[in-house]
Amino acid sequence: MADKRVTLKDIALAANVSIGTVDRAVNGKGRINAETQRVIMQKVHELNYRPNKIASTLRRHKAYKIALVIPDTNHFFRLIIDGAKKACEDFDDYAVSLHVIPQDSEENPQGQLRDIAQAMDCGDVSDKYGGLIIAPLHASVTQAINEAAARGIQVVTVNMDAKDSARMCYVGQDPWRTGGIIASVFGKFLNNAAEIAVIEAKGRVSWQQRTEGFMDVLEKDFQGIRVACMFEYQGDRRTAYDLAISILRDRPQIRGIFANTTEGTIGIGTAILDMNRKGKVIAVSYDTPPEGMKLLDDNAIVATVTQNPFLQGYHAAKIMCRILLERVLPEKTMWYTSADLIVNSRQLSLNAESVNHIGCELMQPFCAVCQR
Amino acid sequence: MADKRVTLKDIALAANVSIGTVDRAVNGKGRINAETQRVIMQKVHELNYRPNKIASTLRRHKAYKIALVIPDTNHFFRLIIDGAKKACEDFDDYAVSLHVIPQDSEENPQGQLRDIAQAMDCGDVSDKYGGLIIAPLHASVTQAINEAAARGIQVVTVNMDAKDSARMCYVGQDPWRTGGIIASVFGKFLNNAAEIAVIEAKGRVSWQQRTEGFMDVLEKDFQGIRVACMFEYQGDRRTAYDLAISILRDRPQIRGIFANTTEGTIGIGTAILDMNRKGKVIAVSYDTPPEGMKLLDDNAIVATVTQNPFLQGYHAAKIMCRILLERVLPEKTMWYTSADLIVNSRQLSLNAESVNHIGCELMQPFCAVCQR
DNA sequence: CTGAAAGCGCTTACAG
DNA sequence: CTGAAAGCGCTTACAG
Numbered sequence A, B: 001m002a003d004k005r006v007t008l009k010d011i012a013l014a015a016n017v018s019i020g021t022v023d024r025a026v027n028g029k030g031r032i033n034a035e036t037q038r039v040i041m042q043k044v045h046e047l048n049y050r051p052n053k054i055a056s057t058l059r060r061h062k063a064y065k066i067a068l069v070i071p072d073t074n075h076f077f078r079l080i081i082d083g084a085k086k087a088c089e090d091f092d093d094y095a096v097s098l099h100v101i102p103q104d105s106e107e108n109p110q111g112q113l114r115d116i117a118q119a120m121d122c123g124d125v126s127d128k129y130g131g132l133i134i135a136p137l138h139a140s141v142t143q144a145i146n147e148a149a150a151r152g153i154q155v156v157t158v159n160m161d162a163k164d165s166a167r168m169c170y171v172g173q174d175p176w177r178t179g180g181i182i183a184s185v186f187g188k189f190l191n192n193a194a195e196i197a198v199i200e201a202k203g204r205v206s207w208q209q210r211t212e213g214f215m216d217v218l219e220k221d222f223q224g225i226r227v228a229c230m231f232e233y234q235g236d237r238r239t240a241y242d243l244a245i246s247i248l249r250d251r252p253q254i255r256g257i258f259a260n261t262t263e264g265t266i267g268i269g270t271a272i273l274d275m276n277r278k279g280k281v282i283a284v285s286y287d288t289p290p291e292g293m294k295l296l297d298d299n300a301i302v303a304t305v306t307q308n309p310f311l312q313g314y315h316a317a318k319i320m321c322r323i324l325l326e327r328v329l330p331e332k333t334m335w336y337t338s339a340d341l342i343v344n345s346r347q348l349s350l351n352a353e354s355v356n357h358i359g360c361e362l363m364q365p366f367c368a369v370c371q372r
Numbered sequence C, D: 001c002t003g004a005a006a007g008c009g010c011t012t013a014c015a016g
Helices: A008-015 A019-027 A034-047 A053-059 A075-090 A109-121 A139-150 A175-189 A205-221 A237-250 A262-274 A290-297 A309-326 A345-363 B008-015 B019-027 B034-047 B053-059 B075-090 B109-121 B139-150 B175-189 B205-221 B237-250 B262-274 B290-297 B309-326 B345-363
Strands: A064-071 A096-103 A131-134 A154-158 A169-172 A194-201 A225-233 A254-259 A284-286 A303-306 A334-336 A340-342 B064-071 B096-103 B129-134 B154-158 B169-172 B194-201 B225-233 B254-259 B284-286 B303-306 B334-336 B340-342
Touching (some): A053 A309, A096 A109, A096 A309, A109 A139, A131 A139, A175 A225, A175 A254, A194 A262, A205 A225, A225 A254, A237 A254, A254 A262, A262 A290, A340 B340, B019 B034, B064 B075, B075 B096, B075 B309, B096 B309, B109 B129, B109 B139, B169 B309, B175 B225, B175 B284, B175 B303, B194 B237, B194 B262, B205 B225, B225 B237, B237 B254, B290 B303, B290 B345, B309 B334
Parallel strands (some): A169 A334, B064 B129, B154 B169, B169 B334
Antiparallel strands (some): A303 A340
């Protein structure tokens, strides 16, 4: 910042070549003599040259196209999309554009695979997607990710991961952590002395990790909380509701029920309300669906743990922009967004108004010249 | 994004003048004929011209200097500083630099006034600060803010506001909201049926607003919670402790105590611990001081409401950068950061590791060429 | 394999 | 008050 930045010209002077040659050495395209390259790179290191991406963007006419491949099935995913859009607006000056490729179902990985294949083939050579941001619906999406990577397209996963794929990194929830936070709420509300029930879905890795996190924190920090019984369900609302009803009816000593999915917790909360046990039995929800908010305000659900979907999209896109513009590899493979605790819907709406929008509205193009 | 952006040249062509003249009309400096100006501005609106700040930064040699005037007395303020630094690194390409001017006390507004006056006078004409980000320690700082504004220096307040000053906007906590969230936690933990005590400091406007928010939400959402008694203190730890001890001793029916400052809540938490009443009487803390974290893990404090100091600094600096680079006035006067609920110190540390750093590490200059 | 030159969109002296 | 020209640091054809 303080000192004048070293430019291509400085390197060219020092290495006694033309700036065109330096450019070729640095950007590694076009034929170049190995020895010339070596000398130039040495000067680059010596003088601590960093490319000026302002200048390169100005000259380069290529725009960077990014595709966001994600289901568009509910508010949560739409917040991820919003976040990604905002991040890309931040890079508007650098000619980055985002194209959303939405899926209409979370249960159709085949459809997603097709969408990705199509995205890889679209456009002529100069108009191809430089990067794909994907919320992989299933492990089978890995093959599409690897195919994209093989073609030189950068891939980042968001919200859901494809662990053994060639994606650069993952941005999203840490399921273990959300489980742990819910355990802490249980422990504190129940004053570390109560029996609880666990209703567990095992269909996704992240669901299993939530339960693990929940159990681990209970064991470590709240040994006064005893898990009296465990039941399995499919992650659905209906079964969770039925299980909760029978637990509430048959086991009056149970004072808390944990379910490891959004849908499951909605089922439990509804059961608590229907059995007129709110305030007596606690549930803590995942994410912030409308039904969850209602149950939260009715105190059938004590709190909800939300994972900043907006930030997930925002940072996934920001990482992608940096990869494309600066050829920077992300420093970490796993980028976890914070898990926040919400106790009433007003808190959430107020926060949405501020923190999200403080990141949003600021990014909007607003021009002093034309006043819009 | 899609269409080719309109440039100065396009306007010049349309208005039948040179690009130099268009520049003068748009940037409003240098003599220009009123009629010419009118015609040009009309074309600017018609064609929806937006200046390319990439190009202008490249040509313009001026760097933008921003000063952050803030006490450097604890971790909370240091997070604000970190946030501001990160935002400015984001604008590194645009030749923005941040200079921190720290105060060593929160209780010495005179010293801060001197620091601001000095900052305004430093440097020659071309090297002056373009913007000041200030955490005003007292209403008297208003005069320095107005003086800066009169000299054409942009001012944004952070964390603390100077309401009737000429600052462009405020970025920071919404005290009313934090009070309200704490009320919600009380209401839910106490199952909307209990007597509580309120210990109130009135020394700062924001403290009073916290109490107001607390009382309002209790009244609206938790009518089963009764405020049995109110006491006044100076916002200090010691008095709060003494008051809490006597409340806990004399009024066994009290099941929650609210204090409206960080220090006050630490006093209460300690009293709850000393009187061996943890889990029986609840307190909810402000912010995230180390003592608060300890009391949180001991369950003397049930939760703490934290206000994202990192984001406060980050967004205050980002707004300032936009003001300087794009001559954009902020759309709102008050930018509130979200108030998050923390139930254990592990949650906070994990979140700090992710959400802050997801905003941080990404911004760090990291170069594919030189690998650092 | 390397160099010289044009030009991205803007701002800034310098002439008129 | 207005225009013509140079140049910010880079990339990209185009010659050699």
